[in-house]
Amino acid sequence: MLHLLFSGGIYLPAKDIFTALIRGDQGELAQSIVWKLRLPRLVAGIIAGSGLAVVGSVFQMLFRNPLAEPYVIGVSSGAGVGGSLMLSLGLSGLAGGLGVAFGGVIGAIVALMLVFLLSSWRKQQDVVRLILAGVVVGAMLAGLTTLVLLTAGKDSNVVLRWLLGSLTPMSWPQILIMLVLVVITVQYAIREARKLNSFAFGGDLAKRLGVDSRKLMTNQLAIGSVAVGAIVGCVGIIGFVGLIAPHIARNLVGPDLRRSLPVSAFLGAILLVMADLLAQKIIPGGELPVGAVMAILGSPILLVLLRKSVYRFVSD
Numbered sequence: 001m002l003h004l005l006f007s008g009g010i011y012l013p014a015k016d017i018f019t020a021l022i023r024g025d026q027g028e029l030a031q032s033i034v035w036k037l038r039l040p041r042l043v044a045g046i047i048a049g050s051g052l053a054v055v056g057s058v059f060q061m062l063f064r065n066p067l068a069e070p071y072v073i074g075v076s077s078g079a080g081v082g083g084s085l086m087l088s089l090g091l092s093g094l095a096g097g098l099g100v101a102f103g104g105v106i107g108a109i110v111a112l113m114l115v116f117l118l119s120s121w122r123k124q125q126d127v128v129r130l131i132l133a134g135v136v137v138g139a140m141l142a143g144l145t146t147l148v149l150l151t152a153g154k155d156s157n158v159v160l161r162w163l164l165g166s167l168t169p170m171s172w173p174q175i176l177i178m179l180v181l182v183v184i185t186v187q188y189a190i191r192e193a194r195k196l197n198s199f200a201f202g203g204d205l206a207k208r209l210g211v212d213s214r215k216l217m218t219n220q221l222a223i224g225s226v227a228v229g230a231i232v233g234c235v236g237i238i239g240f241v242g243l244i245a246p247h248i249a250r251n252l253v254g255p256d257l258r259r260s261l262p263v264s265a266f267l268g269a270i271l272l273v274m275a276d277l278l279a280q281k282i283i284p285g286g287e288l289p290v291g292a293v294m295a296i297l298g299s300p301i302l303l304v305l306l307r308k309s310v311y312r313f314v315s316d
Contacts, residue, residue: 005038040170045273047175048167048231049241051182053268055224056242057249057261058189061196062217063127066306069242073115073134075108075225077141079232082107084145084159088152096173100162104233105226111137112225121218165236165291167276174234185227186265192216193257200255238291240298241268247305271298 016030025035055070086103119133152159195211249263275294280287
């Protein structure tokens with residue numbers, strides 16, 4: 001992961017990089033490059049990858065679906081609409097540069113509320129209806145994002161670049177808001193890991209074991225969606241991390257979330273940071289969107305994992 005600190009358009013000797021890390025940003029060129037460009041990018045990749053992987057693990061358990069991911073119920077599309085609106089309206093600089101992040105969070109919350117409303121979640125906790133409602137809401141909001149792009153004028157390239165995923169430019173306030181929400185999500189998921197494990201046997205059995213499945217599922221979906229909204233608001237839409245990392249983690253340590261969640265977080269961070277490194281290196285002198293690189297790399301990896309994996313979350 002630390003290789004990202006040595007990667008960039010300007011060559012910096014290893015000595016200068018380590019000196020900058022120790023002394024902080026005191027205005028010198030090497031220190032500014034490390035603390036304002038490379039280190040924020042690396043830390044953002046670690047936090048975003050970990051958060052997407054953890055939410056993916058939880059959602060796959062809740063839905064008992066190996067293809068579930070953080071974006072399965074349309075929250076990414078909601079965050080995309082909210083963030084793109086903030087960019088096209090020139091409000092990205094609000095609250096110290098957190099305008100797009102706040103737009104992503106608000107968009108994700110609105111999307112989740114629409115999904116709950118369309119699926120009649122209060123009356124009947126049907127996971128299939130919830131997923132179908134998520135597909136409908138996601139498609140509708142994706143269309144709204146396209147309309148925002150078409151009406152953004154000269155800012156359409158900025159919006160499109162953000163939507164395709166990028167870890168730069170990245171600020172420390174953006175990193176802080178992602179860190180806070182991801183830490184809350186991880187802590188809550190680990191605390192409720194025993195209850196979440198019961199979903200592997202089905203919602204009915206979870207109820208028999210004394211788990212309030214409706215409350216737990218609603219809380220996990222809400223907390224995970226807010227975290228994903230913040231991540232999308234800061235780095236754009238980056239898929240496959242929340243799909244691949246949980247699969248690898250289950251193959252390594254088993255389906256128990258108490259063990260697989262930390263492993264998923266670690267793997268998610270590695271996947272996203274490595275994809276970002278490739279995004280910088282594939283085209284000399286240029287840079288590809290990390291979301292596109294992750295999709296190109298993630299598709300064959302996921303196919304291999306699905307062929308080798310058993311479609312169940314518990315052993316017989």
